[in-house]
Amino acid sequence: MEDDGELDTDCLNFAAALTNHATGGECILVRGNGQFGAPRCAEEAPPPAAIDQVLTEEVPEESDSDWELILTQIPGEVERAFLSLPIDGGTVSFDEELLGFGYINQHTNVFAEVEPQTFSESLLGIDVDIRAIPVNYRFDFGDGTSRSSLDPGGPTTLYLPEERDIPALDVETPTSHIYLDTGVYQVEVTTTFIGEYRLPGADWSPISGAVDIPATPGEADIWRPSHRHVSGACREARHWGCSGPVEIGPGDRPPKVFAEEYDSNGRHIGSQHP
Structure with a gap:
């Protein structure tokens, strides 16, 4: 305000702008008797949200119905994923000291070396553990004969009545085979795997179906004594x-x-x- 009682124009404009900023509305100052009056606003702005209200707002989570829908879809997704997993079929093995050597009309020990395997997959945005478990082994001995076994077999020393460090020839095991002719035979094993899956914080659940995976083959070298x-x-x-x-x-x-x-x-x- 100037000394002669007249309002300073710059001061008036500043005060109007300040009031307008504070209220958020469009306001003018009423002048009476050389004094500033209360601002007269075209409309009042809504009060700002309380800061604690802003900070506590959360992103809406999936509804229970959405989660239930995902749970109904997971088993099918798991089944498809199980069929495409890079499951290792293991190897066809012989006693280390014999390397597949054997005689006709005697037991030649052959076995499968394969282990359960666990994989982690992201399905429908959920981290799922999938476990492949070997349960059956089909041996093709290369001479036209084959056999299925629930036992993968093992080194001969596991089946001897006494402890021995060196495997013996002509020892019958759950997976041994008797060849009737000399020759080199390619032995193959196909392992059947069943599956289980686990959601975060849950127990293992079975997967429908099974998958057959071939092992790396081996050679039986059969001689005549x-x-x-x-x-x-x-x-x-x-x-x-x-x-x-x-x-x-x-x-x-x-x-x-x-x-x-x-x-x-x-x-x-x-x-x-x-």
């Missing part, structure tokens, strides 16, 4: 039974278990172990 009477210890390699543990014929190769004792021409060079 031969017996003769001899007069004494070997003196020359050309004598019978003196050319190594096996007799290599034309086109034959030594079995893996004795491979290091023969050169590329099939001549016995002796064990390379000290």
Whole structure:
């Protein structure tokens, strides 16, 4: 306000702007008798929301009906995911010291090495654990015969009556096989897996259906034992039974278990172990 009692225009404009900002409405100042009056507003702005109300607002969660719908869809999604999982079918194995070596008309031990496997998948926005469990093993022994077993088998030493560090030939096991002819046979195993799934914080639930997964095959090398009477210890390699543990014929190769004792021409060079 100026000294002569007249309102200063700049001051008036400033006060009007200040009042307008504070109320949020369109207001003018009423002047009377050289004094500022109360602002007269075209309309009043709604009061601002309390800050604690703003901070406590939450994003709406899925309704119970939405969650129930997801739960009805999860089993089907899990079944489809189970069929496409990269399940490891394991390997066909033999006793480590024999490497598939065996004799005709005797038990050759073969077994499957495969383990349960667990996978984590995101289905319908939910993290789901899926477990593949081996339950059945179909052995194809490569000679036209096959057999299914609930037991994957194991090393021969597991089935001997006494503890032995070295596996024995001709020991019957749940998965051993008797070959009737010599030769190298590719042995295959197909493992049947069933599944279970688990939602966060829940127990395991079964999955409908099953999946068959092949194992990495192995080779059974079957030979014929031969017996003769001899007069004494070997003196020359050309004598019978003196050319190594096996007799290599034309086109034959030594079995893996004795491979290091023969050169590329099939001549016995002796064990390379000290």
